[in-house]
Amino acid sequence: MENANSAILTYHSIDESNSAISTSAHDFERQMDALAGSSAAVVPLGEVRDRPGSIALTFDDGFRNFRTAAAPVLERHKFSATVFIVSGFCGNNNRWPGQCRDVPELPLMDWDEVREISSRGFSVGAHTVHHPDLRALPESEALREMADCKAEIEQQLGGTVTQFAYPYGSVPAHVRPPFELACGTRLSYLRPGADAIDLPRIDAFYLRAGPSAGSLFSARAAAYFGGRAILRNLRQWLSQ
Numbered sequence: 001m002e003n004a005n006s007a008i009l010t011y012h013s014i015d016e017s018n019s020a021i022s023t024s025a026h027d028f029e030r031q032m033d034a035l036a037g038s039s040a041a042v043v044p045l046g047e048v049r050d051r052p053g054s055i056a057l058t059f060d061d062g063f064r065n066f067r068t069a070a071a072p073v074l075e076r077h078k079f080s081a082t083v084f085i086v087s088g089f090c091g092n093n094n095r096w097p098g099q100c101r102d103v104p105e106l107p108l109m110d111w112d113e114v115r116e117i118s119s120r121g122f123s124v125g126a127h128t129v130h131h132p133d134l135r136a137l138p139e140s141e142a143l144r145e146m147a148d149c150k151a152e153i154e155q156q157l158g159g160t161v162t163q164f165a166y167p168y169g170s171v172p173a174h175v176r177p178p179f180e181l182a183c184g185t186r187l188s189y190l191r192p193g194a195d196a197i198d199l200p201r202i203d204a205f206y207l208r209a210g211p212s213a214g215s216l217f218s219a220r221a222a223a224y225f226g227g228r229a230i231l232r233n234l235r236q237w238l239s240q
């Protein structure tokens with residue numbers, strides 16, 4: 001039977017720190033090799049909803065190591081990917097207010113580097129200007145964070161930015177993002193008819209001890225992600 005679900009994978013940084021947002025270069029290469037050897041097609045984010053059984057790759061925050069460590073591996077496999085940029089921190093580092101202390105300080109691509117990866121065929125999406133928790137902002141400020149980021153990327157790169165990722169996966173109630181697609185961090189496969197402005201993703205963190213990237217749609221993987229999602233919801237509920 002054909003698998004009706006698709007999946008969007010979330011990566012952040014390719015580095016050796018073993019932090020919650022980090023994937024080692026070796027693991028990343030292994031995961032991309034596994035995807036290449038699997039029957040699932042790796043497609044651009046804009047196509048993943050229309051291609052059952054496909055996988056899209058996303059990279060949050062715009063780390064410099066996307067260009068140096070991820071892009072060469074992706075290009076070897078001819079895989080597309082979307083990189084979500086924090087426009088107010090381009091060329092700086094990821095120490096925005098509210099950043100978790102356990103996350104290492106890492107450099108972000110500057111605009112020349114963002115332009116370069118765009119010209120190499122990778123999609124550039126928006127991730128706000130300052131990486132705030134949008135749920136904590138008044139509606140007008142939340143909208144400005146999204147719109148100003150979109151405008152800055154469009155001015156720097158030309159073209160139209162249609163894709164967005166919510167910082168911390170926090171989807172603000174009643175605020176409609178000015179994008180065609182917006183990704184959250186809800187742990188789930190992408191099911192047919194998924195809401196285009198609240199797309200679930202599977203964080204690469206769960207591939208460390210869990211299923212192989214090459215068997216994302218197996219029954220074992222589905223059971224693993226389902227169990228992790230329940231634990232995650234429970235933790236969030238308990239911390240409220």
Ligand SMILES: [Zn+2]
Nearest residue numbers: 060061167168
């Ligand atoms: Zn982020």
